[in-house]
Amino acid sequence: MYIYKVIIFLLLNAFGHSSQICSVSSSERPLINTLVQMLLQRVEDDSVDSDPAAFIALRLARQHNLRAEQSFRERLKATAIRKVTQESKGHPLTDTYQISLGVLALCIEKQQVSDSIVQNITDRAKRRQDPFGEPLSVDRASMSILALNCLHRSNLSIIPKHHIEQAIMRLLLGILAEQQQDGTIGTIYSTALAVQALFENKQEEFHVFQCSHNLQRLISEIPKGTFNTVQKVFPLIPTLEGRSLLHVGDLTCTSDQDNLPQSK
Template identity: 55%
Template structure:
């Protein structure tokens, strides 16, 4: 379909307006809905945390999932001994994987790419400008997996990665250039909302909620966090979240956190207060 000059001009103007609104609201902020599950549901959330801890039992040969450790650290209740064991297993797995990289191809899909960007940004490490710009071009040109087969998980992780870069003093790309793809992806996530509270599918909802929490201050978003959290909570007794990755995406969202909050964790204030499942 041919798009006339007037239409193109209007679209460009609207895009610029959205970016200006984004930058203005990032600066001043405004009150938003508190995103957190009801404490009445705490036992359900704790059951997910205990499932993550069981994944690193002594003798388990499966490598621990790094995002599972992040979920444990972002929770409001902790089993400090179990988390230390988890951390040690992660260190051991990391050393082993570095030695194996010599013999296999690294993962290059966009979900893994944006997860790597997020990890580097959180650790205040330099991120390749070329890699970030390639990601932005793909998003802005509506290339897969961001439009043709819109992946909610990849879009959500991209939002988190770009949001981290947006606030990073180590970022060398202009904030304006980062804001446009963030807005576009957020619009895609909002379009993927279902009436039952899921975003995409129930399995992608946790990560999508994290991306939306990280940008709650934007007025163009109609985001009622409690609706999505209630949907997630309702699925826990059904055993829906049956893998480490799925649980790891859900727990931070339920606690009102995102992976970006790892940067501001105060480990000295942690209490050893996670009830164990065998305590009745």
């Protein structure tokens, strides 16, 4: 583990250090609200299936329309019941992103995770490959890191923690290698999730990235309409709020305020 920390520390010197909080300023908050309002408009469309990713993004926002969120929650329940009763074979998880997201969901709910699945993720992470032998993308690496972070902080797997640490470090190196001068990590669409993965692995003596540079790159694209689908907005909202998908389990619904400004 020590040698991986040394390698990352040396790489990080090239990116600079930062002691800032990884979230947008109050003056930039209207841009987040724009994204939330867009999601709320999409989830009110009864012609398409409700997307759980949209609900997660809404929950991780710091301002809420509680009536709309409750209505959306009920639609999600109905959609889930319908899918369970009408699909005999289901939809198998097919890549590292989906598998890691499933592991993360189980871990957040403190449910036991199959050790063979965890071993598969760590083995592929060390080789930077997905289960089909393709190079691991930034999105897949980021989701794998978040899932492995959750497992590392829990006792839900018997996989040795130093194996999990090694996999996380290798994936972090891969993500850092994809960071570009303009603040993009991989592509503009993979940047938000990568920021979450990096933020969750910051060290006490340094941060693993220049958060403000990455956030400003993301913010600059919002007025252009770059993030125009649920899947593109899903990781972006929590990132701008200084949160990651790992924080879903920390939310307390009773503390929410109905404080989202009305769209004009």
